[in-house]
């Protein structure tokens with residue numbers, strides 16, 4: 001998630017919140033398939049289950065924009081982690097009509113934000129199973145300390161919809177195992193009236209008209225965490241820019257309200273170049289495509305949904321005022337999405353890296369180089385309250401701009417200590433080693449030590465584990 005135009009302006013912004021609008025609206029240490037621990041997520045103890053891991057979500061969604069009504073059918077393929085008599089999913093508010101386990105009806109009940117499904121027999125560890133959940137209602141964003149998150153309506157006439165779920169808004173629109181380390185493949189079949197379009201992560205594999213409605217089918221092999229799954233509906237102007245057009249390694253899909261197309265085209269004109277530069281710095285782009293959707297809403301911050309970042313119309317002014325955030329969300333495709341989080345407390349691995357990528361983009365443009373920006377950022381941090389240990393900032397400070405900036409400063413301290421060649425080797429091999437998986441702070445420290453051949457704890461430790469803002473070591 002981006003948070004602001006620059007280090008100095010971030011503090012005023014609420015990350016992740018969808019602001020009330022104009023007239024109306026308002027990512028272990030271990031391979032990804034292995035459960036890492038049998039305890040709740042410390043920052044969001046009510047979310048997610050360690051009883052199973054998800055392999056695939058197939059979401060069939062019929063949406064009526066006039067009524068704001070969603071009819072959903074989620075088919076979830078999963079594997080039991082241990083012997084379980086009950087499968088727990090996260091789902092907020094929407095009504096559940098039927099649950100089936102391996103194609104047979106099963107009993108279920110709701111408790112808080114959970115959908116609890118009884119299994120007729122114990123599911124033994126390693127047993128694959130399939131759930132079918134039929135559900136529906138009027139999805140609404142879920143309230144959170146970061147503002148309302150998840151599914152929301154867009155436009156003055158509420159004609160469109162958006163999803164911006166980070167960190168725990170996914171249950172606002174589909175039943176899921178809402179943990180950042182539970183990654184799966186996704187298929188979306190979205191039916192909307194003709195004249196509307198539907199967008200989702202991954203590639204459009206079919207568009208079929210049926211009378212007054214049309215079904216848009218997207219597939220993303222992922223693996224993807226639930227908070228990065230996203231669907232958009234509404235009336236968009238859409239374009240696809242080929243690698244030949246842009247120099248990017250993959251096609252770039254753009255969608256925006258028709259009235260903003262000119263500004264969006266200008267502000268995203270260097271999107272392909274950003275992808276190319278980051279591919280050179282971080283290694284192969286991890287997914288099949290990249291896209292930006294600009295929704296008819298003002299967002300406090302863009303969000304880096306996998307393969308499809310979302311921006312508000314307020315981020316597109318025809319002057320590239322927010323290009324820093326365009327770079328930031330692009331970098332998250334490597335760091336945050338491809339290399340996900342074992343747990344939310346390691347958020348600096350997402351935001352510190354994406355913020356450092358902003359500085360690298362500035363350096364690439366021959367504007368301020370990363371060293372200038374990192375020193376300025378360090379001095380600003382030193383002038384503020386020093387009470388954060390960014391390796392575990394606490395839920396309240398999950399999207400505190402100091403986590404972003406200090407995380408980037410930590411990376412710069414590493415770069416100064418080991419030199420450019422080894423520093424960029426650390427970044428590239430980090431992505432290579434963890435691609436499609438997840439990680440934590442200790443794993444990064446171990447990785448950096450291995451690649452650089454030195455103990456990096458003396459360099460990174462004060463930045464990550466202590467509240468006082470350190471100085472960079474003299475050159």
Ligand SMILES: [Zn+2]
Nearest residue numbers: 001002351354
């Ligand atoms: Zn971010």
